[in-house]
Amino acid sequence: YCRVNVADAEHSSHSVHPAATRWSCKSHENRQSPNSLQLSGDMMTAVEVRGGKEKDDHFSPGQSFTTKADGDDESRILMKINTQNFLDKTEEGAMLKRAVLRMMVLDDTENDLTICRLIREWSAAEVTWVTQPAYEGPKEKCITARANKKDQWAEVDISDWMRSWMSDPKKNYGIVIVPSGKDDATFVSHLDPDANQRPRLSLSCHGDRADANMVFKAKKTVLLKAAKRK
8 A cells, every 4th residue: 555645745736845836837856747637617617608599698607518500599619728727836838738628528510610719808707699709810720620429528739829828828818619510519518517527628748758648548548447447
């Protein structure tokens, strides 16, 4: 049997050591441990906005969120990763090698999704379709993603945006997920009671011995093995 006192472990997020960091992107002490974070309500915000007859209505966040486009009846997902809540001890964005946002798919779609960076403030407590913030255009500056496998993780590489948000947190207004077809795409939200299903952010830094994908796959394998034992 073995027990580690995390308060004395220099590389631990619970360490009292003044050089400790909450994740791996730190230059000194040779930290080279990428991380995969389960995003809770303290770490991210997400809400749906709907057009058409519901364009003036506000919808409180739930355990899932959906995006689709059917004429004027379009639904989008506004999302913000609250980087300051877990990156407050990091240094500069240039240290980040890769950042991947992963969301569990509840209803899959063959249609592409467009993810764009928002450029205005918004409040999850009151935003509607009419008051939703603008996103950075043109569409060529956005990211295309797929959610075509139910009960699998949809992946979005947001490395460039994360570097910018780390270096200048005040410019972090989040992202919007825009649909391209009538078929729904539904994801598990950050408010789901099962933490293993919530969105995840995988991070790796220049100098890490493994990238963000390797960390996520290793963590997924451990979870699957634990589920089989139960």
